[in-house]
Amino acid sequence: MSKALEKNNIPNAFKSIYDQEIAIRILTNSIRNKRVSHAYLFWGPEGVGKKLTAKAFAKTILCPDKELGGCKNCNTCVRIDKETHPDLLIVKPTGKTRLITVDTIQEIISLAHFRPYEGERRFIIFDDADRIGIPAQTHFLKTLEEPPSNTTFILVTANPGLILSTIRSRCQPVRFQYLQPETIKRILIEEKSLNPDEATKLANLSQGQISRALEIYQNSKPLVILEIFNKLVNKKDPLKIAEEFEDFLDTLRKTAEAEFSINSAEKKELTPEEINQLKEILSAEIEAKVSHEFESCLFLINCMLRDMLIYHQTQDKSMLYYPEAVEIYTSWQPEKIYSALEFLGKVRGYIRRNIERGKVIRDLLFALSPHF
Ligand SMILES: [Zn+2]
Structure with missing residues (x-):
């Protein structure tokens, strides 16, 4: 077993995710036990790192450096970060209607049945999964009932109630928490280049969501x-x-x-x-x-x-x-x-x-x- 997956070790790719210990433990365990699920439901507040965690999960599995569990610097990790890796598909609602339609779902399903291009597994991440239209959800449900091998679907949502319960019950739920003010402060300083005073104030006003801090800022x-x-x-x-x-x-x-x-x-x-x-x-x-x-x-x-x-x-x-x-x-x-x-x-x-x-x-x- 690689070092990253020894008990109590956190794969490298997850180290830049803060305040989501439970989610990370669930995902690390599923890799460690070789029981990576066909579908996950990442749910919890907006702006706490759900999509980032989904990408980190993909790195942990696709990065050739199994020792570390995601190295950050290799060709694979860099392309996952940039969302250009062929085995990582991020499905976002498009157009002004922002609805994922039956056509899109059909394309994705047929893709999911092919072997991954490079790695051992393909990741299909639905960002805002609650935006999958009901007819499209019904369609997708059939796929989840007989999931293609080598593909993992990750449904990311802040509103799990808008997803059919029949779909939810076929996904492994992974719950995300609000962030600590310290974490928000650090992100605002390091990634948004805010000065420490401003960052402290916004972090205190953010109620645990980076998106809310930025919203107040702007x-x-x-x-x-x-x-x-x-x-x-x-x-x-x-x-x-x-x-x-x-x-x-x-x-x-x-x-x-x-x-x-x-x-x-x-x-x-x-x-x-x-x-x-x-x-x-x-x-x-x-x-x-x-x-x-x-x-x-x-x-x-x-x-x-x-x-x-x-x-x-x-x-x-x-x-x-x-x-x-x-x-x-x-x-x-x-x-x-x-x-x-x-x-x-x-x-x-x-x-x-x-x-x-x-x-x-x-x-x-x-x-x-x-x-x-
Ligand atoms: Zn790597």
Whole structure:
């Protein structure tokens, strides 16, 4: 047995994957026991390294350096990284509809029945596997029932519920976890060239997902939230601020609607069944996006209130998410901050119980205002 696969050793290719010990253990064991499955379901939050792990898994098996279990530098590993290796196929949803159709699945299935070109095994990775259309899923199911030898399918998804249960039950599930703030900080510094202060702050705001950290980095939301607190200090009418905040959320909804729409040319390429499924997926995605955006706003408000408390207690700027806002923090008394936090804690419940969002936002603004 190669050194990489001796008990307690981690194959080299997995060493650049962080905070996913359980997933890595499952995969390493399956190589060690020579029981590499025909199909895996990699599921868990967005932006925590699922696809990266799938590629590392392919390296562990295809890299000629069996001692190390993936060397990073050989022709095989380099081409896997670049996604140009002939035995690695990454299937992504394409076109604006972003649906993997029956035609695509048929092509993939016929490919899967040929021997791999170079290595001992072919890897077919579905990035966003929940985007495989239902007719295509039904088709794919038949393949999973009699899987081709030498091919491993990896279905990567943050929404396993959108995949037919009959498909899920034929895949070995591999669950992925949220990342630690330290990991996110390191990735932001090393791979995105952010400075350490900025990286620390974003890592703390990221809720364990690198994609969320980048989204906050590239997004206007933190500024919008900061602006709300500035207006409150300056005694602007909370009702007016609530209105502006709702306008902001409406803009986000319109952006999501534009992003998730289908035009007539695209519709022509799909069956009526696929169009219906797509409409359902798209409207679910718009709702999910809008509520995700609203959640992020609540989270940022929460961070700011937390900052105020810490600053009141310690006068230490270094522990704050929003150190640039300390000048206004003294306008809030601790008891006001506690009651605002208490209200904020109830907001999700109100929204779940379908209390009109506008009313919740107005009440929230009054709860946040230091002058009421
Ligand atoms: Zn290699």
